[in-house]
Amino acid sequence: MQSYPSPERNTAHPGLSPAAQALAARCESRVNELARRMARDDFERLPGYSELPDDVKDVEVAATVRNGLRLFLRRVREPQGRSGDYGLFRERAAQRAEEGMALHTLLRSHSEGIYVLWQALREEATDEESAALIELVDFLLRGHGAVIGAVTETYVEEQATLSAERREHHRGLVRGLLDGSVPPRRAFDELNLEGPCLVIHLDLPLAPGPTPTDVADRRLIRRLQAVVDRGTDTRAVSLLGVEGGQVIVPQPDDDKDGRRISERLHTALGHVGGDGVRLAAVTAATAEDVPDAARTAAEIVRTARGCGRPPGVHLMDDVVLEYHLSRPDESSDRIAALLSPIEDRPDLVDTLRVHLEHRHDRRATARALGLHPNTVDNRIARITELTGLDIVSPRGNALALTALLLRDNAIG
Template identity: 75%
Template sequence: MSSDPQPQCPAPRPEREHRASYPVLSTTARALAARCESRVNELARRMARDDFERLPGYAELPDDVKDVEVAATVRHGLRLFLRRVQEPRGRPGDYTLFRERAAQRAEEGMPLHTLLRSHSAAVYVLWQALRDEATDQESGALIELVDFLLRGHEAVIGAVTETYVAEQATLSAERSEHQRALVRGLLDGSLPPERAFEELGLEGPCLVVHLRLGLPPRDGAAITNVAGRRLVRRVQAAVDRDCGPGAVSLLDTDGGHVILTRRAGDQDDLRACEQLRAALRKFCGEDVRLAAVTADTAQDVPTAARTGRDIVRVARAGGRPPGLHLMDDVLLEYHLSQRDESSDRIVALLRPIEDRPDLVETLRVHLEQRQDRRSTARRLGLHPNTVDNRLARIAELTGLDIASPRGSALALAALLLRDSACDGG
């Protein structure tokens, strides 16, 4: 922990804090409190150096933090209490120092429970000082002061907790965005791979997982910002649970990438991918696809990410059912989908049926079902004779004999290249 310049924190709320209603205390109570004013510095030093030492984590604070920052905060709290005894109505900025310190402790990583216990311990020490100062005839005044002290403590705890939680949320968002920037830079090659790897805590070889949700809009409406953020949070929670704390990710409503360190020969990471898909199906539907590609070094990650994206695209275009896809699963389809000088001519083979999506889908499913007309009919919910009629129409319009090895290979290549062009691949 350090004593660097204090972080920005939410501005105090004087309109609420200084208008809090406190009772006017008796003359005896005010006189009793006034007798403690000379002990403020002594009590502050005692709390900062002795009374707080029993709190978890406090002993690890640097001496200058205890002697300067903590002691100053305690003195402020003591003097604030004693002033309000004489002047019950608060002033704007009464809680500003408490808020600033709460934000600083949040940035330094002090647990909230330790911070709140330090405030409660200070209240107890102040109560002891008032009790020791009171005479037998001032018991009523002592009760007044304790009631007043506890009321004030409630307001201070509220301000401290509110600021601490807000600062933690800000810091968490900043850390998350920084990690996203590192993953983005690693995937697109805009950052030095070794630097990104080191900051993300990754080691090679890694498994780069491309995730495609294929989530249809509900009731024909686009996913709203609120629903989108909620979806990404749920996906992220599933990734954290199934891929482990060492996994890093870059996700959006369409899916994204997950990168996790892989141990050679260990199949647990692939099982984690299967578990992740099973979890995502519960709130993303059946059309969840993953592709897993190994990157041996940090420099291989961008290529692995592109390959994973292409594997999912090819599997989908080839009519394979949703699931976890590996390169070996789509080896032929992947090869046929690579573009070269012949690609446009192959895609043009399907141009005669471009305006007939029913024929295109029938061709895709028929190839995926290994040209079994009955299986194709079941998948499409059609009569086998209807499938035969569509296949005959496809052959008539395109000139492709999909019953032959050459014809089916050309048709598959045309479908893959056509979908690649549609996806911008």
């Protein structure tokens, strides 16, 4: 990180001559005149300065200029003293950052002030005071570096703080929209959203590896955010974490169900989250529909994973039967309990799931699990023996699939 001169560092020239001090002293009577001139005339040439309100120019900017001029003159009188109080410079830098003034405009205003002060010194100097004038210019430029450092440091810090506050406010609005704690219409207005929109649920597998750290998590989230920003409309908003999250984007006219944008996101997110990324998109006709759409999208992903579908883009039409079967009712506990005999055998549960997904193809199941086909046969036989489910029959197949989905919903 770039470092700047410390405001407390003594930048004064150790031996200013009496002639240099006398030349500077003759400018003291011109402080107010120079301040008004800079605030009203010289700075007007700077981009963005003219947009400042007149009272800011006449009061804040003029006062800052007077402070800078008097600080310079005081340091000339007391060359062995501290480099001066940069508190007002810092305060104004923070204000300009909050108001949105560009940093280059702020720094150019300080440089312009140095030039105007140099002109005033030059106008006051006689031919015999050329050496004294050189001393003061050298002294002036030495001190200017510390001022610029203090101003830049404060501006950058304030911008970082404001940016963090905006991001957190944005996340709070999205979170409130999704959980219903913020009125949907207000959230839409502040987020600059319009209906209908697509609510996309992202699910990223947690990669095994070293214990995650806050730094690593923040880096991952920034990468996810960058991918989402590039792959969606510029008006998209999101709430992302290391396990995924939600993206809300205006519904494209040519992509009503969100499959196209989901597939584009899935491809891009694969570079960040690996091969296990899952997405589901659901339409929300109005702001009030967003929370339900978000819950439905998450359920679609959960259902697709529960019935053994491979990672990718999942829409309701892709899992409509499984989604229906996984909705709990009075019979749910009885059906889920059918798998209780193999609850402590994850190898059997996984085999059942993959076998159903591959439509009872023993060889495809073996390839997916890295097993020998005979091992698959033995496991299916053991499942039938323990649960009493004949998964080859239509009824047994439906019961096994429903039990798996209900079990996963209960665990999730």
